[in-house]
Amino acid sequence: MHIAIAGNIGSGKTTLTTLLSKHFKWKAHYEDVENNPYLNDFYKEMQRWAFNLQVYFLNSRFRQIVDIKNSGEKYIQDRTIYEDAYIFAPNLHAMGLMSTRDFDNYKEIFNLMDSFIEGPDLLIYLRASVPKLVEQIQKRGRDYENSIRLDYLTRLNERYEAWIDEYKKGDLLIIEVDEINFSENQNELEDIILKIEEKLKNRS
Secondary structure, X not given: OEEEEEEOOOOOHHHHHHHHHHHHOOEEEOOOOOOOOOHHHHHHOHHHHHHHHHHHHHHHHHHHHHHHHHHOOOEEEEOOHXXXXXXXXXXXXXXXXXXXXXXXXXXXXXXXXXXOOOOOOEEEEEXXXXXXXXXXXXXXXXXXXXXXXXXXXXXXXXXXXXXXXXXXXXXXXXXXXXXOOOOOOHHHHHHHHHHHHHHHHHHO
16 A cells, blocks of 8 residues: 655645555655755755756656555655656756756656656645745745745746646545645644545545
């Protein structure tokens, strides 16, 4: 069983991954933020490091999926390989921060990887407005995120909505983050858990 949590920067993916992993007693796979050798440089100089960063994420996420499949265990994954390929990399290309040559190379790598993997059993999409994202980004206080611009988050949100609208890799659950606070409200977390259990029950 493989549940993946998708959402824009600051939507609460890591928090929900931790809470669900604890509740279901499943293993968690987190996005490699602290040990990422490119992330800090990327936010300082996006055009120089965009391709390097996206290839790093692509490789990391592909390895996660292989590990999950080979383990035979139940996992909750913080962010998916599809977000890199359909949201972040195309956005960087559209903004002129990744060259067409690099982007085409990136897509070829992803398409090859995608031919070897399957989508998660359940994708949970955390939908959040830009003001909510900014609020949560500021609350967690990562230095390298201080320079993230509003228009960057807005562009990403637009791409997330377009991707989710056409998502067909597996079952989907959308959580409206603006309306709840699952990190502090146990009842709201339990509501999410019930929705997940209902989705999983329908698969069996």
